[in-house]
Amino acid sequence: MANYDLIIRNGHIVTSESVAKGDIAIKDGKIAEVAINEEISAKGANEINAEGLHVFPGLIDSHVHFNEPGRTEWEGVETGSKSLAVGGVTSYCDMPLNSTPPTINKENLELKRKLSEEKSVINPNYWGGLVPENIDNLRELYDNGVVAFKAFMSPSGINDFHHADDETLYKGMEEIASIGSLLGVHAESTVICEQLATKKLQEGKTSARDFVESRPIISEIEAVRRIISYAEATGCKLHIVHASSRKVVQVVEEAKRRGVDVTVETCGHYLSLTVKDLEEKGGLAKCAPPLRDEEELEDLWVAVANGEIDVISSDHSPAPASMKTITDNYFEGWGGISGAQSTFNIMLTEGYAKRNLPLEKIVELMGTNPAKIFGLTNKGDIAVGYDADFAIVNLEESFRLENEDLFYRHKHSPYVGMTFKGKVKKTIVNGEVVFENGNFPKV
Ligand SMILES: NC(=O)N[C@H]1NC(=O)NC1=O
Ligand SMILES: [Zn+2]
Numbered sequence: 001m002a003n004y005d006l007i008i009r010n011g012h013i014v015t016s017e018s019v020a021k022g023d024i025a026i027k028d029g030k031i032a033e034v035a036i037n038e039e040i041s042a043k044g045a046n047e048i049n050a051e052g053l054h055v056f057p058g059l060i061d062s063h064v065h066f067n068e069p070g071r072t073e074w075e076g077v078e079t080g081s082k083s084l085a086v087g088g089v090t091s092y093c094d095m096p097l098n099s100t101p102p103t104i105n106k107e108n109l110e111l112k113r114k115l116s117e118e119k120s121v122i123n124p125n126y127w128g129g130l131v132p133e134n135i136d137n138l139r140e141l142y143d144n145g146v147v148a149f150k151a152f153m154s155p156s157g158i159n160d161f162h163h164a165d166d167e168t169l170y171k172g173m174e175e176i177a178s179i180g181s182l183l184g185v186h187a188e189s190t191v192i193c194e195q196l197a198t199k200k201l202q203e204g205k206t207s208a209r210d211f212v213e214s215r216p217i218i219s220e221i222e223a224v225r226r227i228i229s230y231a232e233a234t235g236c237k238l239h240i241v242h243a244s245s246r247k248v249v250q251v252v253e254e255a256k257r258r259g260v261d262v263t264v265e266t267c268g269h270y271l272s273l274t275v276k277d278l279e280e281k282g283g284l285a286k287c288a289p290p291l292r293d294e295e296e297l298e299d300l301w302v303a304v305a306n307g308e309i310d311v312i313s314s315d316h317s318p319a320p321a322s323m324k325t326i327t328d329n330y331f332e333g334w335g336g337i338s339g340a341q342s343t344f345n346i347m348l349t350e351g352y353a354k355r356n357l358p359l360e361k362i363v364e365l366m367g368t369n370p371a372k373i374f375g376l377t378n379k380g381d382i383a384v385g386y387d388a389d390f391a392i393v394n395l396e397e398s399f400r401l402e403n404e405d406l407f408y409r410h411k412h413s414p415y416v417g418m419t420f421k422g423k424v425k426k427t428i429v430n431g432e433v434v435f436e437n438g439n440f441p442k443v
C-alpha cells in the first residue's frame with residue numbers, strides 16, 4: 001500500500017532559504033513530508049526520480065493579461081496558462097483589463113472566473129480594476145475574491161478601462177484602505193508622456209529612441225512619488241508594477257524606510273532587453289514603460305541582488321502580429337510584451353547563471369513575496385502543509401527558444417532566438433503533473 005500519492009526523490013530542493021538534496025511526499029494535493037539529506041521510506045502511488053534536477057516551488061506570475069473573456073483573438077486562458085506552466089509557473093494573477101468586459105464589478109469577475117476555472121491548467125487568481133466609474137464596486141469585488149486592485153495613472157491603451165485621475169486614485173485608495181486590500185499601479189505621468197509625445201510627433205520624430213524618450217524615467221518617478229504620497233495620506237497598501245529603472249525603485253526604497261507599506265515589481269523584459277532590442281525587433285519589444293539602456297538594465301540587476309525589488313513578473317500583454325508590426329512609427333503598434341513562458345528562464349539564465357543571483361532569491365521574487373503580497377496562502381515555497389505545486393528543472397540544459405516552442409495564441413516573443421540555460425522538465429499543480437517534457441499529457 002502506498003502511503004503517499006506522489007514522492008519526488010533525490011532532487012535538489014530549492015526554497016526561499018536553502019538548496020539541499022532530499023525527498024518530498026505529496027498527499028491530497030498538499031506537501032505531506034519534506035526530508036532533507038535523507039530518504040522518505042514510505043512508498044508513493046507515483047514516484048518521480050529527480051536525481052540531478054532542481055525542484056522549485058511552483059512559481060507565481062502576479063501580472064499577466066490573458067484577455068479572456070472578450071478579446072480572445074489576442075490570447076486566452078488555455079494558451080496563456082499553458083505557456084506559464086511551460087515556464088514553471090503554477091499560479092497567476094490576471095489583470096482586470098484587456099479582457100472585455102474588464103473586471104470592474106462582480107458580474108464581470110464571475111464571468112472571468114467561470115471561464116478561467118474551466119480553461120486554466122494552473123491556479124488562476126484575479127485582480128479587480130479601479131477606474132473612475134467603479135469606486136462603489138470595489139468592496140463587492142473584494143468580497144468576491146480579487147487578490148488586489150489595479151489602476152492606471154496614464155491611458156491604458158484599452159477604451160473600456162479608463163485611467164484613474166487623481167481624484168479617483170485618492171478616493172479609491174481611501175476605499176481600498178478601509179477594505180484592507182492593496183492597490184497596484186501602472187505609474188507613468190500622463191502630463192509628461194502626452195506633452196513629450198505630442199512634441200515628438202509634431203517634429204516628425206517617430207523612431208524607437210523617440211518613443212522611449214517620450215516616456216522617460218522621470219515620468220515614472222513623478223507618478224510614483226505622487227501615488228506614494230496618496231498611500232501615506234490614506235494608509236492604502238501600494239504596489240508599483242513594472243518599474244523600468246533602479247531610479248524608480250529607489251523612490252520606493254525611500255518610502256519603505258519612512259514606513260510606507262509599499263512594494264515594487266519589475267519584469268523579465270527590463271532585466272534582459274534594452275532600447276537596442278526595440279530598434280532591432282520592432283513592435284515585439286514595445287512596452288510601456290519602455291525598455292531602457294544597458295546601464296539601466298545592469299543597475300536593475302543590482303537592485304534585484306540588493307533586495308530592493310519585491311516581485312518579478314512577466315506583464316505578459318500579448319497581441320496579434322498585425323498589431324505588433326512597426327514599420328517606422330514607434331508611436332503606433334501595441335505596447336505589451338509576450339513573455340509569460342520565459343520569465344523564470346530569464347531569471348535562471350541572466351540572473352543565476354550570468355550574475356550569480358542565488359536560486360533562493362529567485363524563489364523569493366517569484367514565489368514567497370508574491371504569495372505574501374497577494375495573500376496566496378500555502379503557495380510559493382516548499383514546506384509541509386503547502387500546496388503541491390512544483391517546477392522540476394534541469395539547470396544544466398540549454399536551449400534556444402524558437403517560435404514553435406511557444407504556447408501563446410500568437411507564437412511570437414522578443415525572446416525568440418535567445419539561448420537560455422535551465423529547462424523546466426515537469427510542472428506539477430496541486431500534486432498533478434500538468435506539463436512534462438514538452439507536453440501536456442492530460443489536456
Ligand atoms: N493594457 C496593457 O496591457 N498595457 C500594458 N502593456 C505594456 O507594455 N504596459 C502595460 O501596462
Ligand atoms: Zn502597466
Ligand SMILES: [Zn+2]
Nearest residue numbers: 063095315317
Ligand atoms: Zn500589465
